[in-house]
Amino acid sequence: MVKESIINILIDEERCTGCILCKLWCSYIHHKIFNPLKANLEIKDRYGLAPKIIFLDTCIKCGQCVQHCLYGALRLKEEDN
Amino acid sequence: MELKGYTGNILNVNLTDNKITVRKQNVDDIKHFIGGLGINTKIAAELIKPNIDPLSPENYLIIGVGPLVGTITPGSSRTVGTSKFPATGAIAYSCGSMSFGFQLKNAGFDHVIISGKADKPVYLLILDNNIDLIDAKEIWGQDIVESTHFLQKKHNNCGVIAIGQAGENLVKSSLALIDRTSTFGRGGLGAVMGSKNLKAIAVKGTLGVSIANPKKFNELFSNLLERIKNYPQRESWHQLGMMRSLPVGMLLLDSGQKKKARQCNERFYLRKLKKRRIACPSCPMGDKDILQLQEGSNSGLLNYTSSIINPALMFTLEDLINFDEAIKGYDIVNRYGLDSLTITSLLKFCTILYEKGILTEENTGIEWKTDYNTLIKLIEIITYRKEFGNLLADGWKKLAEAYNSIENEMLTVKGLDIIFEPRILRLGTMEFEQVVNPKGAHVASGGSPTYIGAGSSIEKFNIHFSRMGIPKSAISRIFTPPLEEMVVNIGRLTRYSEDWYTVLTSVGLCARAQMNRFYGLESTTDFYNAITGYNMQPEDLRIAAERTWNLIKLLNMKEGFSRKDDKFPKEWFNPLKFGDKILKFQDFFGQTIITPEIANQLLDDYYDERGWDKITGIPTQAKIRELGLEKFQFINN
Ligand code: SF4
Ligand code: SF4
Ligand code: SF4
Numbered sequence: 001m002v003k004e005s006i007i008n009i010l011i012d013e014e015r016c017t018g019c020i021l022c023k024l025w026c027s028y029i030h031h032k033i034f035n036p037l038k039a040n041l042e043i044k045d046r047y048g049l050a051p052k053i054i055f056l057d058t059c060i061k062c063g064q065c066v067q068h069c070l071y072g073a074l075r076l077k078e079e080d081n
Numbered sequence: 082m083e084l085k086g087y088t089g090n091i092l093n094v095n096l097t098d099n100k101i102t103v104r105k106q107n108v109d110d111i112k113h114f115i116g117g118l119g120i121n122t123k124i125a126a127e128l129i130k131p132n133i134d135p136l137s138p139e140n141y142l143i144i145g146v147g148p149l150v151g152t153i154t155p156g157s158s159r160t161v162g163t164s165k166f167p168a169t170g171a172i173a174y175s176c177g178s179m180s181f182g183f184q185l186k187n188a189g190f191d192h193v194i195i196s197g198k199a200d201k202p203v204y205l206l207i208l209d210n211n212i213d214l215i216d217a218k219e220i221w222g223q224d225i226v227e228s229t230h231f232l233q234k235k236h237n238n239c240g241v242i243a244i245g246q247a248g249e250n251l252v253k254s255s256l257a258l259i260d261r262t263s264t265f266g267r268g269g270l271g272a273v274m275g276s277k278n279l280k281a282i283a284v285k286g287t288l289g290v291s292i293a294n295p296k297k298f299n300e301l302f303s304n305l306l307e308r309i310k311n312y313p314q315r316e317s318w319h320q321l322g323m324m325r326s327l328p329v330g331m332l333l334l335d336s337g338q339k340k341k342a343r344q345c346n347e348r349f350y351l352r353k354l355k356k357r358r359i360a361c362p363s364c365p366m367g368d369k370d371i372l373q374l375q376e377g378s379n380s381g382l383l384n385y386t387s388s389i390i391n392p393a394l395m396f397t398l399e400d401l402i403n404f405d406e407a408i409k410g411y412d413i414v415n416r417y418g419l420d421s422l423t424i425t426s427l428l429k430f431c432t433i434l435y436e437k438g439i440l441t442e443e444n445t446g447i448e449w450k451t452d453y454n455t456l457i458k459l460i461e462i463i464t465y466r467k468e469f470g471n472l473l474a475d476g477w478k479k480l481a482e483a484y485n486s487i488e489n490e491m492l493t494v495k496g497l498d499i500i501f502e503p504r505i506l507r508l509g510t511m512e513f514e515q516v517v518n519p520k521g522a523h524v525a526s527g528g529s530p531t532y533i534g535a536g537s538s539i540e541k542f543n544i545h546f547s548r549m550g551i552p553k554s555a556i557s558r559i560f561t562p563p564l565e566e567m568v569v570n571i572g573r574l575t576r577y578s579e580d581w582y583t584v585l586t587s588v589g590l591c592a593r594a595q596m597n598r599f600y601g602l603e604s605t606t607d608f609y610n611a612i613t614g615y616n617m618q619p620e621d622l623r624i625a626a627e628r629t630w631n632l633i634k635l636l637n638m639k640e641g642f643s644r645k646d647d648k649f650p651k652e653w654f655n656p657l658k659f660g661d662k663i664l665k666f667q668d669f670f671g672q673t674i675i676t677p678e679i680a681n682q683l684l685d686d687y688y689d690e691r692g693w694d695k696i697t698g699i700p701t702q703a704k705i706r707e708l709g710l711e712k713f714q715f716i717n718n
Binding site: 014017018019020021024025027028032033034035037038046047049068070071 | 151179180187260287289290291292306315356365385538
């Protein structure tokens with residue numbers, strides 16, 4: 001199921017591989033360090049059967065993570081039209 | 082100076098006296114051996130005494146991750162394990178991926194050196210600076226999936242290297258799994274852990290990894306990411322994973338197993354097997370599978386696989402009828418921590434010996450067939466060392482000693498079963514690598530355009546040669562094979578495949594073709610410099626790799642290996658009946674039959690290209706001096 005998230009970002013958890021490229025980039029771009037614990041989104045159960053992608057309250061909706069998800073689990077809304 | 086990319090810390094764990102210490106990396110070692118495989122090898126050379134029993138407390142298990150691990154550099158999640166391996170007696174390495182290396186780096190360590198033997202089963206827990214040996218009574222005796230689940234639940238989704246019952250029972254071909262998915266330690270690393278009473282290593286880090294030159298890194302990274310995004314086969318890799326890589330369905334078809342081939346095609350895989358794709362941290366080309374059987378008596382069974390090729394190769398056992406039998410068998414193998422490739426080869430081989438009357442029901446207790454029941458029986462008796470399984474658990478060498486007439490028929494090198502059969506696949510660098518690799522039949526370190534550019538033309542070869550950093554001066558030698566019609570000299574080329582593999586494995590990058598293809602020696606050096614702040618030249622990395630490989634060779638000379646052990650399996654020179662075809666050992670382009678003389682010439686050429694003595698296989702004095710390895714040289718008395 002594709003869910004709508006924060007403005008402009010669609011979440012498609014079935015396509016998530018748990019690669020955490022999104023989290024690594026978010027932490028790097030906002031905190032200058034590669035540290036998934038500092039990212040503003042969470043991938044719960046990333047190697048489980050049903051991973052969950054959750055944007056945290058700290059997220060500033062910059063959309064950078066989307067550019068780094070190569071699996072289509074995060075997409076910009078325009079891309080779907 | 083504060084290191085970047087590297088944590089600069091090496092963790093020492095002595096299991097015998099429960100002592101845990103941390104020491105700093107030596108910057109000289111970094112310059113000479115880079116990291117990961119390179120520094121692991123240097124540590125092994127300093128610590129592992131020659132001729133010890135691999136399953137004794139004197140052996141070491143050295144785990145290392147390269148400087149790129151923990152960053153977003155695509156495919157940088159490699160973990161390397163170095164030890165003396167019980168299946169072969171060689172001092173060697175093995176690699177795995179998933180989240181362990183990433184977590185280790187985040188916990189603040191580049192390497193972990195484990196020595197001694199705990200007095201009761203334990204697991205090693207690393208949570209940043211909090212490092213502890215914890216009683217493993219709840220998981221000792223449990224399989225890898227159960228143990229990993231237990232540890233990840235207890236320790237907040239940590240990265241886990243765990244062994245199963247096979248490792249606990251010191252089966253010489255046992256391995257460990259990382260995060261219950263990635264195989265780690267073909268050749269008996271599982272038994273090494275078992276012999277130390279070490280059930281698992283669990284690690285979780287919170288520290289993060291910072292880099293030296295973000296501006297340069299951003300430029301390199303965004304260019305690379307763009308290339309990966311534009312790679313036309315990316316979608317299909319995401320969809321099919323390793324299914325793309327070896328056409329097992331075609332193999333089955335060619336071998337006359339038509340019905341089975343239908344279960345090994347893409348449609349079947351997508352509709353009936355694949356549940357989800359997962360990827361190692363930082364990997365945009367993920368190829369790991371969560372499989373789930375949709376029907377049959379094992380319907381619902383879930384299996385995490387490092388490569389779909391492994392269960393698919395198990396399916397080539399002639400009397401397995403449905404793919405779900407192979408998946409079920411493979412799942413048990415994984416849980417116990419056996420090696421699916423070795424189990425498959427053993428079952429094939431024992432069945433042949435049974436047909437010849439060498440093995441009988443009386444002397445083994447088994448009516449050998451390649452069917453499901455015999456497969457399960459074999460797995461059980463090896464894992465628990467029951468009856469005839471006790472001999473098989475001691476590996477190919479012991480089997481050959483017990484039945485000395487069979488050695489010539491075994492498809493093994495240095496005590497490890499071959500993975501790629503050149504009579505089917507022809508002689509590329511991966512097939513040749515199985516003969517010369519110091520650890521025994523290993524293929525990954527022989528990756529080259531003979532695979533990456535499958536269906537290759539000479540033009541494609543040249544593109545890959547410059548990508549891998551092969552010196553221009555070597556090209557004409559590589560194109561001078563023993564016979565002109567062979568076009569390429571696989572012996573000479575293999576040397577450079579090994580060097581390239583060693584670069585990737587030392588910095589921490591994945592060597593699988595779909596990831597490896599995006600890197601070259603130059604771009605890898607650029608990433609290395611941007612991350613660490615060093616100013617290395619591509620040639621420095623290549624030489625460090627060469628130094629590492631020569632050191633591995635020297636260590637194994639001390640263990641008694643020499644040219645006599647780089648032996649082509651005799652069987653390769655006999656025709657192979659394959660379905661209704663008779664296959665012969667051919668060169669890469671299928672232009673000529675490889676005879677023992679040509680094979681020997683290729684070995685000579687490989688040693689020559691390496692700067693090793695052709696008669697003994699030992700690195701020459703000149704080579705040792707050139708690489709600064711005098712301290713480790715082998716003196717033959
Ligand atoms: S939108 Fe920006 S801040 Fe929010 S999770 Fe993505 S990268 Fe981080
Ligand atoms: S959302 Fe995309 S980038 Fe993030 S872990 Fe999932 S697949 Fe990877
Ligand atoms: S290609 Fe496979 S093994 Fe390599 S990093 Fe990606 S998921 Fe891991």
